[in-house]
Amino acid sequence: MCSFTADLMLFEEASKYFEKLEEISSRLEMIDLLEQMIKNVGKDEIRALVYFTEGVVAPAFDGIEMGIAEKLAEEAIANATGYEKGVVAADFKKSGDLGSTAESMTSKSKLVRMVHNKFTINEVFAVFRKIARTNGSGSKDTKVKLMSELIAASSGIEARYVVRFALGQLRLGAGDATLMEALSKAKTGSRDAKADIENAYNLCSDLGHVAEVLFDGGIDAVKRFKVSIFKPIRPALAERMPTAQEIIAKMNGECSLESKYDGIRVQVHMDKKSKRVEIFSRRQERITEMFPDIVDAALHEISANEVIFDGEAIAYDDNTGEYHHFQETMQRKRKHGIEEKSVELPLHVFIFDVMYIDGKDMINETYEKRRQTLENMLPKEGMLRPTGRIITMDPKAFDKYFDEVVGAGLEGVIAKDIRAPYVAGARKFSWIKMKRSYKGELSDTLDLVVIGYYLGKGSRTSFNFGGLLCATYNNETDMFESVSRLGTGFSEAQMQKLEKALRAIKTKGKPARVLANIEPDFWVEPKYVVTIRADEITRSPMHTCGSTDGKDGTGYALRFPRLVSDGIRDDKGPDDATTTHEVISMFKDQKRIALHGE
Numbered sequence: 001m002c003s004f005t006a007d008l009m010l011f012e013e014a015s016k017y018f019e020k021l022e023e024i025s026s027r028l029e030m031i032d033l034l035e036q037m038i039k040n041v042g043k044d045e046i047r048a049l050v051y052f053t054e055g056v057v058a059p060a061f062d063g064i065e066m067g068i069a070e071k072l073a074e075e076a077i078a079n080a081t082g083y084e085k086g087v088v089a090a091d092f093k094k095s096g097d098l099g100s101t102a103e104s105m106t107s108k109s110k111l112v113r114m115v116h117n118k119f120t121i122n123e124v125f126a127v128f129r130k131i132a133r134t135n136g137s138g139s140k141d142t143k144v145k146l147m148s149e150l151i152a153a154s155s156g157i158e159a160r161y162v163v164r165f166a167l168g169q170l171r172l173g174a175g176d177a178t179l180m181e182a183l184s185k186a187k188t189g190s191r192d193a194k195a196d197i198e199n200a201y202n203l204c205s206d207l208g209h210v211a212e213v214l215f216d217g218g219i220d221a222v223k224r225f226k227v228s229i230f231k232p233i234r235p236a237l238a239e240r241m242p243t244a245q246e247i248i249a250k251m252n253g254e255c256s257l258e259s260k261y262d263g264i265r266v267q268v269h270m271d272k273k274s275k276r277v278e279i280f281s282r283r284q285e286r287i288t289e290m291f292p293d294i295v296d297a298a299l300h301e302i303s304a305n306e307v308i309f310d311g312e313a314i315a316y317d318d319n320t321g322e323y324h325h326f327q328e329t330m331q332r333k334r335k336h337g338i339e340e341k342s343v344e345l346p347l348h349v350f351i352f353d354v355m356y357i358d359g360k361d362m363i364n365e366t367y368e369k370r371r372q373t374l375e376n377m378l379p380k381e382g383m384l385r386p387t388g389r390i391i392t393m394d395p396k397a398f399d400k401y402f403d404e405v406v407g408a409g410l411e412g413v414i415a416k417d418i419r420a421p422y423v424a425g426a427r428k429f430s431w432i433k434m435k436r437s438y439k440g441e442l443s444d445t446l447d448l449v450v451i452g453y454y455l456g457k458g459s460r461t462s463f464n465f466g467g468l469l470c471a472t473y474n475n476e477t478d479m480f481e482s483v484s485r486l487g488t489g490f491s492e493a494q495m496q497k498l499e500k501a502l503r504a505i506k507t508k509g510k511p512a513r514v515l516a517n518i519e520p521d522f523w524v525e526p527k528y529v530v531t532i533r534a535d536e537i538t539r540s541p542m543h544t545c546g547s548t549d550g551k552d553g554t555g556y557a558l559r560f561p562r563l564v565s566d567g568i569r570d571d572k573g574p575d576d577a578t579t580t581h582e583v584i585s586m587f588k589d590q591k592r593i594a595l596h597g598e
């Protein structure tokens with residue numbers, strides 16, 4: 001592999017950028033550095049560089065992962081350096097980071113080092129792709145062999161990033177929004193093209209591909225981006241409001257009021273001619289194999305030849321016809337025992353949007369036109385069915401419909417602007433949700449990003465875990481802002497699991513995209529999301545959530561927060577967390593409800 005190519009970026013050079021990125025403490029500096037790095041690669045390398053920086057071998061929808069666990073990486077380091085596995089494991093125990101262990105052991109390798117021909121980022125990336133594609137019997141040995149060859153030919157710093165990348169622990173801290181801003185600056189000289197890049201990304205969920213188009217055809221090519229089948233679209237999301245009056249006022253006239261089903265969001269792509277169906281999750285992961293029944297229904301129930309649609313899959317009881325709770329439906333998201341579960345928990349998929357049909361991109365058509373298309377392509381009573389809905393501009397009719405659907409066991413309603421396009425990848429007021437939980441304590445649960453954790457005291461010392469520091473995502477500044485310290489609601493098993501997961505992503509200092517005034521015992525890469533319920537949102541001088549919004553720098557915090565998710569939410573990433581602006585509007589709603597007793 002290692003032929004020296006003068007024009008191409010060497011992995012060693014990329015590693016030096018990664019090292020600097022890790023040390024940077026401001027987002028703006030991070031953008032500058034990423035910009036420099038992007039300017040130093042050509043159009044044949046930008047895809048690999050983007051994936052490297054994102055810490056992935058391929059976009060989520062490709063469904064390929066490295067499949068390298070710590071034990072396997074330890075074995076590869078041992079093979080590559082001539083040390084016993086036990087020595088590697090002992091060094092790892094001390095360093096807490098297998099990347100650093102790989103670096104130090106490579107530097108004092110017992111083996112005769114191969115002549116270190118420098119390799120390029122594309123060459124390293126090709127090996128990673130090969131490792132990721134190695135499956136089936138004997139794959140473990142092949143993976144170890146490929147990894148150890150790569151480590152054996154690496155310099156210390158390269159070995160550090162090879163191992164961290166393989167384990168999914170790169171910790172560079174650059175999110176997609178930061179990367180898009182850097183791409184815009186590198187290629188157009190200003191941040192202004194970020195919106196076009198983001199728009200293209202929302203239509204295909206593949207930033208590596210968008211970057212390649214940008215390098216190849218410039219920003220005009222990016223602007224011409226269209227939806228394409230089998231590339232998932234980033235989902236449209238809903239804002240929240242607490243009353244029918246406010247929602248109808250915001251909709252400016254008639255709206256379509258749909259039932260909100262609490263199940264699993266599925267985006268289905270179907271091409272009848274090739275009999276191909278793919279199903280993508282809310283985070284664009286490929287989940288096709290988990291739902292053979294949806295694949296079958298998509299091929300047989302839809303009258304179109306080619307389609308992309310958005311829906312919610314929900315399990316029901318075949319005897320009573322009643323819909324199951326979310327937790328029950330979630331059991332259908334599994335890797336084993338798929339057929340048995342599909343008999344035990346049959347599904348209905350309630351379809352609420354169609355984004356592409358028979359060669360036509362529907363994204364910019366009005367909601368009402370998309371809805372008519374959707375109704376026309378579905379049978380009356382199939383496994384796939386349109387969401388229930390009424391059209392109204394009357395708050396009384398709104399409330400009556402809300403009560404009916406909640407009475408029937410559903411989660412609430414989503415009002416939709418009948419004139420709006422499908423707003424991919426954004427939470428906008430063209431969809432507004434109102435849930436039954438809004439009538440209770442704090443209007444909704446929050447999905448927060450873990451940015452740090454505390455050591456245990458007293459009885460908890462055995463796991464060294466004493467709670468989490470959690471943040472909202474500020475999607476305007478692309479920063480994570482602290483909002484709550486969470487110490488309760490954990491079971492022992494959860495504490496152990498959380499501590500293990502967080503220990504693996506500890507960072508040296510506060511990550512560049514974190515805004516916080518308080519110091520946890522350990523900072524971690526903002527990666528994991530947990531769901532929290534609280535009694536109330538309060539103003540707080542301690543927390544930074546929303547602190548840059550007003551004049552006095554006071555932030556927002558949660559009163560009596562407790563964990564309600566079963567540990568980490570693997571269906572949500574940090575950019576899907578509750579935003580700062582949502583917390584501010586929940587705070588305002590809560591005040592209004594208290595004042596008017598609504």
Ligand code: ATP
Nearest residue numbers: 236237238258259260261262265312352387414433
């Ligand atoms: P939540 O936890 O409230 O579902 P979320 O962040 O996952 O929030 P939102 O966009 O805020 O997602 O709420 C809309 C979600 O509700 C969609 O992601 C979808 O999974 C689900 N849903 C259920 N019924 C509908 C419907 N009729 N129209 C759109 N989305 C629906």
